[in-house]
Amino acid sequence: MENRRSFLKKCVTACAVMSVPGCVTDPVTPQSFVLKSRHPKTALVFWYSQTGHTERYGQVIARALEESGLAVISGDVRQLKALSMADFDLVVAGSPVHYYDAPDFLKSWVAGIDRIDGAGVAAYSSFGGPGNNQYNTACTLLQGLAAKGGVPVGIRSFGNMSTFAPTWSMGNEARILKYRHLPNQETYQRVARFAADVLEGIKTSQFIEPDRKFGLDEIMRSFPMVSGTKLMVGTHTIDSKRCVQCGICVDKCPVGAVNPAMAVVNTDDCIVCMGCVNNCPEGAVTMTFMDKKVIGFFAFLEHQGIEIETPEL
Numbered sequence: 073m074e075n076r077r078s079f080l081k082k083c084v085t086a087c088a089v090m091s092v093p094g095c096v097t098d099p100v101t102p103q104s105f106v107l108k109s110r111h112p113k114t115a116l117v118f119w120y121s122q123t124g125h126t127e128r129y130g131q132v133i134a135r136a137l138e139e140s141g142l143a144v145i146s147g148d149v150r151q152l153k154a155l156s157m158a159d160f161d162l163v164v165a166g167s168p169v170h171y172y173d174a175p176d177f178l179k180s181w182v183a184g185i186d187r188i189d190g191a192g193v194a195a196y197s198s199f200g201g202p203g204n205n206q207y208n209t210a211c212t213l214l215q216g217l218a219a220k221g222g223v224p225v226g227i228r229s230f231g232n233m234s235t236f237a238p239t240w241s242m243g244n245e246a247r248i249l250k251y252r253h254l255p256n257q258e259t260y261q262r263v264a265r266f267a268a269d270v271l272e273g274i275k276t277s278q279f280i281e282p283d284r285k286f287g288l289d290e291i292m293r294s295f296p297m298v299s300g301t302k303l304m305v306g307t308h309t310i311d312s313k314r315c316v317q318c319g320i321c322v323d324k325c326p327v328g329a330v331n332p333a334m335a336v337v338n339t340d341d342c343i344v345c346m347g348c349v350n351n352c353p354e355g356a357v358t359m360t361f362m363d364k365k366v367i368g369f370f371a372f373l374e375h376q377g378i379e380i381e382t383p384e385l
């Protein structure tokens with residue numbers, strides 16, 4: 073991601089000043105700062121996760137809330153069944169940072185939920201390496217939940233190995249491997265503490281304003297990152313000789329762009345989330361980025377002998 077980021081940063085710096093007005097904030101004022109309960113009994117913890125980091129953090133939060141006596145429903149938004157949103161006293165949302173922001177799929181999902189007036193709401197993001205715009209990514213979710221009537225009580229970000237496959241595929245392994253030890257048990261303790269802090273915030277009515285932080289990363293968010301990245305992708309298809317029709321790429325693709333039966337990827341629809349190439353267990357998703365073959369996240373982990381530390385749930 074280093075090459076892409078520094079290239080894009082150079083491009084935008086020149087026009088950053090002109091871009092600032094109107095592009096850096098999506099102000100949302102919570103309709104009500106009145107919680108429906110200072111002693112929440114029910115919680116929803118949802119996330120969107122392509123390679124497991126955001127999911128593990130969500131699971132830790134769900135478990136911590138359960139241990140505090142709440143009845144919790146949790147899961148990836150793509151797996152959650154119909155929900156009665158008004159039943160929840162607390163709603164926690166999690167997202168990876170994708171191109172300096174929460175993925176559009178998740179933003180749309182949040183925009184589509186029913187009202188949650190008076191529920192405590194919290195958001196977290198998971199980010200790669202040193203991170204880009206991780207606070208504001210969580211803020212995107214928090215603003216979305218506040219727009220539905222939620223009362224913001226918590227926001228946090230957790231760092232780990234990046235899953236942006238072009239970075240190591242283009243030879244910049246060092247940037248990724250610097251964070252090979254993350255997440256670790258300390259990360260998971262911080263995640264569990266976040267859940268405890270959220271409950272404390274509700275108990276003591278410590279509400280927060282979901283205000284975005286200004287900075288270059290926030291300006292970057294306003295640029296067409298996906299189409300810019302797509303310009304660097306050459307081949308993006310499926311090798312039918314390797315494909316075993318397991319369907320993982322279909323499940324992971326948020327825009328329905330992958331069709332393994334026909335061995336094609338609709339590159340017009342593709343949003344370069346890397347979900348297909350990162351998760352294919354057979355290396356059958358063939359992608360090139362600036363003429364280099366893209367190696368998926370799990371293949372990279374295996375090649376490097378890295379096992380992601382899991383939380384003690």
Ligand SMILES: Cc1cc2nc3c(=O)[nH]c(=O)nc-3n(C[C@H](O)[C@H](O)[C@H](O)COP(=O)(O)O)c2cc1C
Pocket residue numbers: 120121122123124125126127167168169170171172173198199200201202203204205206232233234235236237344345346
């Ligand atoms: C397509 C893509 C774009 C990404 N963009 C960013 C970014 O802008 N900033 C950042 O800090 N991390 C970025 N990352 C890294 C992910 O946010 C990070 O690895 C995250 O923890 C992945 O979560 P998941 O395993 O739940 O999918 C990106 C990863 C991918 C695959």
